[in-house]
Amino acid sequence: MLPEASLAPHLVTLYERQRESWQDFAEVCKGLADVRQRHLVFYGAFVEIQYNPRRLENITASTASPSNSPDKCFLCAENIPAAQISLPLSPGAGEFLLLCNIRPIFPYHFTIVHRAHIPQRLGAHFSAFLGIARGIAPDFWLFFNGAQSGASLPHHLHWQALPSRYLPLSRAHFIPCGNFAGVEIALLEDEARQALSLVSADAEALARAWGVLVEATNKRVLLCVPEDGLFNIFATFAAGYYRLIIFPRARMRPSCYYADEPERMIISPGSVEMAGCIVTARQSDFDRLNAAHIEQIYRDVSITKAEMNDLLKSLTGRC
Numbered sequence: 001m002l003p004e005a006s007l008a009p010h011l012v013t014l015y016e017r018q019r020e021s022w023q024d025f026a027e028v029c030k031g032l033a034d035v036r037q038r039h040l041v042f043y044g045a046f047v048e049i050q051y052n053p054r055r056l057e058n059i060t061a062s063t064a065s066p067s068n069s070p071d072k073c074f075l076c077a078e079n080i081p082a083a084q085i086s087l088p089l090s091p092g093a094g095e096f097l098l099l100c101n102i103r104p105i106f107p108y109h110f111t112i113v114h115r116a117h118i119p120q121r122l123g124a125h126f127s128a129f130l131g132i133a134r135g136i137a138p139d140f141w142l143f144f145n146g147a148q149s150g151a152s153l154p155h156h157l158h159w160q161a162l163p164s165r166y167l168p169l170s171r172a173h174f175i176p177c178g179n180f181a182g183v184e185i186a187l188l189e190d191e192a193r194q195a196l197s198l199v200s201a202d203a204e205a206l207a208r209a210w211g212v213l214v215e216a217t218n219k220r221v222l223l224c225v226p227e228d229g230l231f232n233i234f235a236t237f238a239a240g241y242y243r244l245i246i247f248p249r250a251r252m253r254p255s256c257y258y259a260d261e262p263e264r265m266i267i268s269p270g271s272v273e274m275a276g277c278i279v280t281a282r283q284s285d286f287d288r289l290n291a292a293h294i295e296q297i298y299r300d301v302s303i304t305k306a307e308m309n310d311l312l313k314s315l316t317g318r319c
């Protein structure tokens with residue numbers, strides 16, 4: 001089992017080993033060199049746009065899929081290719097396995113998979129989430145796509161990790177706006193995306209703050225949305241402090257996803273998109289996406305500023 005501390009070197013070693021020992025993965029890694037990217041300025045920060053046709057299946061995955069069967073789940077151990085290595089992680093008591101992501105958005109993209117075929121919810125696994133985030137920090141950030149917020153496999157609990165240098169969010173500006181029982185709260189300076197930063201040295205204090213946010217969200221949204229299904233969450237750790245960046249979501253997909261051709265754009269934001277890297281799988285979408293489109297996409301899937309203020313009140317009102 002991989003140790004508790006300093007997991008990052010093991011991630012790099014696993015990636016290099018798989019590139020040498022697994023032909024399909026080597027081809028995928030080679031293909032990453034051909035992924036096209038461009039960037040534009042959005043609210044004073046860069047947003048990157050990526051053309052990555054391999055991601056089409058992830059982008060168009062149906063969350064209402066009836067295939068909630070381990071037989072068809074490619075995160076279940078029995079369906080993992082023989083050449084794919086899975087390494088148990090200490091945080092989470094070995095319940096989570098580290099794998100290279102076979103459809104990477106960037107080099108060194110990993111999937112952290114629960115051993116069991118259980119639904120995509122943080123729930124009881126929140127402390128493991130923080131523990132693994134701490135282990136891979138600061139070079140890698142861990143993230144969670146809620147079941148209705150970009151998860152392409154909502155039937156099998158999984159997280160992902162990426163080098164933080166690829167995420168424009170790691171350089172975004174947040175405005176301090178209060179605290180909740182040992183947790184410093186700040187808001188992303190952005191009119192279209194609503195995001196909270198929660199910082200604390202105390203993992204239990206963060207778990208309590210997270211619980212308040214989930215409770216407040218469940219009062220607002222329809223009961224058919226699973227608990228914590230409408231969130232994207234990043235986690236990292238530095239200088240003794242955990243940091244969560246939380247995007248409370250209003251819906252899974254933006255209006256452009258459902259538009260008729262030629263207006264349609266096949267874009268389905270998950271954590272990576274909310275963090276400022278928009279992945280497109282069609283060249284036409286890659287070529288025409290502009291700042292106004294991105295603003296509308298973010299507004300479509302994010303909660304409103306008023307709803308964010310209500311969420312903040314649910315935290316700071318309890319201090």
Ligand SMILES: [Zn+2]
Pocket residue numbers: 069070073074075076116117118155156
């Ligand atoms: Zn599964």
